[in-house]
Amino acid sequence: MTYREALREALREALRKDERVFVMGEDIGRYGGSFAVTKGLLDEFGAERIRDTPLSEVAFVGAGIGAALGGMRPVVEIMTVNFSLLALDQILNTAATFLHMSGGQFNVPLVIRLATGGGLQLAAQHSHSLEGWYAHIPGIKILAPATLEDARGMLLTALEDPDPVLIFEHEMLYNLEGELSAGAGAVEIDTAHLMRPGRDASIFTYGASLGKALEAAQRLAQEQIEVEVIDLRTLRPLDNATIFASVSRTHRAVIVDEGWRSGSISAEISARIMENVFYDLDAPVERVCSAEVPLPYAKHLETAALPQVDTIVALVKRMMQPANG
Amino acid sequence: MNATSERALAQLRCMLLIRRFEDQCAESYSAQKIRGFLHLYSGEEAVGVGVMQALTPDDNIVSTYREHGHALARGISADRIMAEMFGKQEGVSRGHGGSMHLFDAAARFYGGNAIVGAGIPVAVGFALADKLQKRSRVTCCFFGEGAVAEGAFHESMNLAALWQLPVLFICENNFFAMGTRLELSESDTDLVEKVAGYAMAAARVDGMDIEAVEAAATTAADAVRAGSGPYFLECRTYRFRAHSMYDAELYRTKAEVEEWKKRDPIPLFRQRLQERGLLTGEAFAGLERDVAAEVSHAVAFAEAGTLEPVTLLTRFVYSERPA
Numbered sequence: 001m002t003y004r005e006a007l008r009e010a011l012r013e014a015l016r017k018d019e020r021v022f023v024m025g026e027d028i029g030r031y032g033g034s035f036a037v038t039k040g041l042l043d044e045f046g047a048e049r050i051r052d053t054p055l056s057e058v059a060f061v062g063a064g065i066g067a068a069l070g071g072m073r074p075v076v077e078i079m080t081v082n083f084s085l086l087a088l089d090q091i092l093n094t095a096a097t098f099l100h101m102s103g104g105q106f107n108v109p110l111v112i113r114l115a116t117g118g119g120l121q122l123a124a125q126h127s128h129s130l131e132g133w134y135a136h137i138p139g140i141k142i143l144a145p146a147t148l149e150d151a152r153g154m155l156l157t158a159l160e161d162p163d164p165v166l167i168f169e170h171e172m173l174y175n176l177e178g179e180l181s182a183g184a185g186a187v188e189i190d191t192a193h194l195m196r197p198g199r200d201a202s203i204f205t206y207g208a209s210l211g212k213a214l215e216a217a218q219r220l221a222q223e224q225i226e227v228e229v230i231d232l233r234t235l236r237p238l239d240n241a242t243i244f245a246s247v248s249r250t251h252r253a254v255i256v257d258e259g260w261r262s263g264s265i266s267a268e269i270s271a272r273i274m275e276n277v278f279y280d281l282d283a284p285v286e287r288v289c290s291a292e293v294p295l296p297y298a299k300h301l302e303t304a305a306l307p308q309v310d311t312i313v314a315l316v317k318r319m320m321q322p323a324n325g
Numbered sequence: 326m327n328a329t330s331e332r333a334l335a336q337l338r339c340m341l342l343i344r345r346f347e348d349q350c351a352e353s354y355s356a357q358k359i360r361g362f363l364h365l366y367s368g369e370e371a372v373g374v375g376v377m378q379a380l381t382p383d384d385n386i387v388s389t390y391r392e393h394g395h396a397l398a399r400g401i402s403a404d405r406i407m408a409e410m411f412g413k414q415e416g417v418s419r420g421h422g423g424s425m426h427l428f429d430a431a432a433r434f435y436g437g438n439a440i441v442g443a444g445i446p447v448a449v450g451f452a453l454a455d456k457l458q459k460r461s462r463v464t465c466c467f468f469g470e471g472a473v474a475e476g477a478f479h480e481s482m483n484l485a486a487l488w489q490l491p492v493l494f495i496c497e498n499n500f501f502a503m504g505t506r507l508e509l510s511e512s513d514t515d516l517v518e519k520v521a522g523y524a525m526a527a528a529r530v531d532g533m534d535i536e537a538v539e540a541a542a543t544t545a546a547d548a549v550r551a552g553s554g555p556y557f558l559e560c561r562t563y564r565f566r567a568h569s570m571y572d573a574e575l576y577r578t579k580a581e582v583e584e585w586k587k588r589d590p591i592p593l594f595r596q597r598l599q600e601r602g603l604l605t606g607e608a609f610a611g612l613e614r615d616v617a618a619e620v621s622h623a624v625a626f627a628e629a630g631t632l633e634p635v636t637l638l639t640r641f642v643y644s645e646r647p648a
Contacts, residue, residue, distance in 0.1 A: 104419065
């Protein structure tokens with residue numbers, strides 16, 4: 001099974017078990033979804049529940065909010081995170097504010113799925129990682145499934161949530177293959193997960209960078225450097241306890257984040273580590289982020305701009321040198 | 326007194342209440358009891374009150390930041406609206422919203438939106454939910470003519486018409502988007518013609534004439550309720566006061582304002598009722614006393630209101646869930 005199929009299975013289960021659930025977005029029906037996640041759902045559930053929308057991000061995201069307030073459980077698909085900016089007003093000024101601004105009267109149980117991230121040479125208007133930027137906003141939750149289990153399970157949990165949830169699916173993960181247990185279903189979205197235990201340093205990451213971090217950890221292990229890898233999973237709210245406990249065990253922290261470095265979720269995590277477990281650190285917190293450029297098209301430039309395994313390995317080795325420890 | 330005259334007097338009273346309430350808001354603003362932005366509805370009362378006659382308690386209202394009149398006409402208590410503006414937790418939005426963000430679940434009143442045009446797609450979504458759940462509810466969405474310049478407006482008109490959704494779009498055309506005259510922002514100032522291009526029923530009505538507004542809104546709401554898709558109603562009206570309390574009104578002449586005041590919806594309706602023998606001078610004075618008392622009560626209620634404890638500041642950022 002692939003990540004894509006896991007997402008589709010989750011949508012199918014949600015549509016089957018709750019009549020209030022419907023999906024809308026650009027080309028999700030007849031075309032089958034720009035990343036083919038929703039392929040086949042139109043035939044199974046019909047055009048009322050698998051709704052192709054015009055290219056009107058403001059209208060269909062706003063309509064998702066209204067439908068959620070009106071008792072439905074909409075799943076809105078936005079083709080890429082860059083397009084979500086056309087609907088940012090609705091996400092930030094309406095979905096995220098409604099509950100507080102109305103004095104607790106109106107919650108918005110809306111789920112938005114967005115493709116995010118680079119690696120497919122889609123250049124500067126289709127490749128950015130803005131999930132950390134969205135994680136700045138109080139009132140919404142930010143999920144970043146990196147595994148088949150989470151692709152299968154996070155959507156179901158998000159649909160049970162009374163508040164707006166944005167699910168960021170990295171474009172490089174759709175073809176990720178793996179096994180899912182027969183009983184795979186909803187997963188909790190409150191905690192970060194320890195994906196590999198270690199002793200010498202902790203890597204905190206999410207989304208497609210998880211694979212890179214695990215590969216880096218494997219290579220480092222060959223040099224007797226044991227690195228913990230933590231999949232953050234939920235970027236808002238962050239699971240502080242898991243992050244701090246890991247730092248307290250390994251005394252070194254690296255954050256791998258495909259977002260730009262400045263003002264990023266990696267900066268936030270770094271700050272929280274300083275604020276809370278500074279005296280557990282044996283070395284300064286380090287980060288591997290995307291270069292601060294619009295993502296370029298040419299393969300070698302795109303590769304140079306994104307976090308890579310080599311960079312992570314080199315960084316951790318440098319951190320392990322006595323001068324730094 | 327028969328039902329017709331009772332209804333008419335109630336409408337007149339509601340318009341008077343809004344006018345008085347808005348005058349009081351201006352006064353309380355000067356006294357620094359109300360802060361932030363404050364947008365008054367004076368002059369536009371016939372639109373809000375007229376449109377509300379066409380709606381049932383089960384219908385949804387999505388409104389703008391100039392919504393005191395809509396809220397009062399919907400029957401939300403003046404006490405709780407005033408308390409909101411005084412920043413008290415007895416306010417309709419616990420003091421979180423202020424003038425621009427009045428919300429009330431019981432009245433199905435969904436704000437109080439202060440991003441121009443942003444309530445329109447939300448209203449479309451309410452209507453989508455109703456259509457999917459096979460309810461005959463109407464979602465009534467108010468916005469000003471300034472919103473017609475927003476992309477959200479055009480995307481939403483198209484989507485509502487494309488999916489044949491039960492939305493009643495009420496465009497309150499007071500001819501100024503803040504200080505920018507309609508002619509300076511629209512290539513075609515005929516908004517009905519513009520909307521007709523979306524294959525949507527559209528009409529125009531004199532927004533200073535409450536009876537005309539009620540009739541047009543009833544026709545429109547009935548059509549929406551019957552399942553014939555969305556309906557756009559342009560109500561031509563005029564704002565007698567400044568855009569907000571910060572507006573020096575450099576963009577229009579006093580003469581223009583005076584000209585429109587000759588068409589003030591309240592005297593216009595009062596005169597009609599008197600001519601029909603439904604209202605005496607004494608009865609009118611009684612209504613004025615009555616609304617003055619209601620507004621005074623609202624101020625006293627707001628003054629006596631309490632402040633939400635700061636310890637609750639972050640409550641309602643997310644829903645409270647049972648432990």
